[in-house]
Amino acid sequence: MGRSPCCEADQGLKRGPWTAEEDQKLLAYIQQHGHGSWRFLPQKAGLQRCGKSCRLRWTNYLRPDIKRGKFSLQEERTIIQLHALLGNRWSAIATHLPKRTDNEIKNYWNTHLKKRLAMMGIDPMTHKPKRTTLSSAAADPKNVSNLSHMAQWESTRLEAEARFTRESKLSRQVRANDQPAEDQPLSSDQILRKMPTTFAPPRCTDILRAWQLGRPHFPRPAQGNDHSRNTGSISTGGHFFSLGLGNIGSDDKSDGSAAFLENNEADKGESLFEFSAVFEDCGNGHDDTQLDEVYATRRLEAVGGAEWIEDENLIESSFDHLYEVNKSYWSDVLYLVNCGPSNLPVF
């Protein structure tokens, strides 16, 4: 039944653990010729293995850009948070953890993180406290559907942000290398002039919270280097929240994070680990700005854009680049946000 294995046992191909000699042969061949077609690689490289086995060995072990060894606390948190959003989509999760393979992350989840969450009384599949999962409110099919819907949106957003990061970086490199000096990033004002009159460009991509908190409007960006500019912010009627680069929820007071934790039930579960970790790391003497910045940094790292936050000038221009290179996405965002919750499409 199903597709036959790519390498039958009677073909005399070796299976099981790789020897150092085999590793060396594979490594040497790929370094010299690249991998090209995996199907024909083994015989060319002088290996008694099937192509699939070679590919796996290369992608999961031999590739030079793989970091091996213990996962850091930050990596653990990223995995937990992304798993809450993406589920068992290991390859998608792996794209947010540089130098880690999907197989390694999957193994680490199954052998460490899943158990740890279970011991903490948290359902590793739903990422909610087990008690809550069984409660009548959570068991309500409407709520379950709502949460699932939200998770789908958040998942899409995360992937989009990661894509933006990559594309924006590429775009900047291309501009830096090939473009004349006058082809500089558009200023915020220039972008505002290009936008439809109804909207100014959003300073974030968090459709989900925009949806949760009501129909948003997009204020002109604050000038200078203030906090809301760096984290990306949107106001929605009576609410204010900082998102995008930072994704920090808040109410309409400016002292954000604590209020967010109190007010937004849906996010409590979703961000439980990251917030508690931020509080933990900032210690008792934290101020809210510090909390926001730490959270912003981690959020950004989770979507693969850590470089931005380390370069203040880059942050300043990134929004503009993002908008320019992703116009179609922004228009989708604006459309969806203005659809209102009841009209959002269900995947």
Place this chain on the structure above:
DNA sequence: AAGGGATGCAACCGCGTCACG
């Protein structure tokens, strides 16, 4: 010291997707 269960991780399996003829 021995053996049996638990754990961690590399490797395999089979299905889905995509490109190409």
Place this chain on the structure above:
DNA sequence: TCGTGACGCGGTTGCATCCCT
């Protein structure tokens, strides 16, 4: 449009090592 092959992905297996009794 359909068939086929290659590749990628997630689930599962198997084995080496560790730990406990």
